[in-house]
Amino acid sequence: MSLPMKIRLCNLDESVSPRFIQKTFTFENHDGTHALMVSVPEVLGSQYGMHVWPCAVVLAQYVWTTREKIQRKNVLELGAGVSLPGIVAAKCGAHVTLSDSAEIPLCLENSRRCCELNDLHGVPVVGLTWGEISPELRSLPPVDIILGSDVFYEPEDFEDVLVTVSFLLRRNPSGQFWTTFQERSSDWTIETLLNKWNLRCTDVPLDIFHANKKHLAGSTLPGNHSIQMMIVTARTKT
Numbered sequence: 001m002s003l004p005m006k007i008r009l010c011n012l013d014e015s016v017s018p019r020f021i022q023k024t025f026t027f028e029n030h031d032g033t034h035a036l037m038v039s040v041p042e043v044l045g046s047q048y049g050m051h052v053w054p055c056a057v058v059l060a061q062y063v064w065t066t067r068e069k070i071q072r073k074n075v076l077e078l079g080a081g082v083s084l085p086g087i088v089a090a091k092c093g094a095h096v097t098l099s100d101s102a103e104i105p106l107c108l109e110n111s112r113r114c115c116e117l118n119d120l121h122g123v124p125v126v127g128l129t130w131g132e133i134s135p136e137l138r139s140l141p142p143v144d145i146i147l148g149s150d151v152f153y154e155p156e157d158f159e160d161v162l163v164t165v166s167f168l169l170r171r172n173p174s175g176q177f178w179t180t181f182q183e184r185s186s187d188w189t190i191e192t193l194l195n196k197w198n199l200r201c202t203d204v205p206l207d208i209f210h211a212n213k214k215h216l217a218g219s220t221l222p223g224n225h226s227i228q229m230m231i232v233t234a235r236t237k238t
Ligand SMILES: C[S@@+](CC[C@H](N)C(=O)[O-])C[C@H]1O[C@@H](n2cnc3c(N)ncnc32)[C@H](O)[C@@H]1O
Pocket: 006, 048, 049, 050, 051, 052, 053, 054, 055, 056, 078, 079, 080, 081, 082, 083, 084, 100, 101, 102, 104, 107, 128, 129, 130, 148, 149, 150, 151, 153, 157
């Protein structure tokens, strides 16, 4: 685990008041009318969990287009950071829990700030470090949908993410892990790890949920990034 390095990269100096900017995303109905606006606070000058990543807009769009399926479902977002997909899920009627590394409290604080900004009161924000089967992870109710946007960005963490996902899917074998990732290297693969942890994945083409665009939800973030989506489920015994 390289967390100390990540904290340095995050440039989170607790002695300096963070400077925020507010970003707004607008999700549309099929007829192009504006239907849901979500605002998120980003911390200027910092990295990782303190600003929205392109993958988050794509996953949020998937949540939005499948919103009827997630109503009243238990949804957990891993590595949520600014939490755009989780916030959209909560706005669409899911019972959402947001999480980020237990070792980055400022990130968790920003997730709480994001809930407040969107009038979401009572959304739990918990510290869950990937790969750790902690009391906080064990005490979650069975999770129907796990969300993870851009959580596969450090190859050394891939297995830790899947350990957490596999633990949750063992507790609810009909659960699903919805994840978007950015292709940063053609050498990176999780296939062997999926087999090891008894998981399987299905690709979700972006065009089926109208996310194969440079502009999405009123944002230019997706741009030219090569983003993909997959759904990971527990492998059933044959
Ligand atoms: C690339 S950012 C993506 C943030 C957000 N999901 C998005 O797409 O906008 C990766 C996120 O994973 C979190 N993270 C990094 N290492 C982690 C770990 N070991 N356990 C849990 N979360 C972690 C970071 O704090 C950050 O919020």
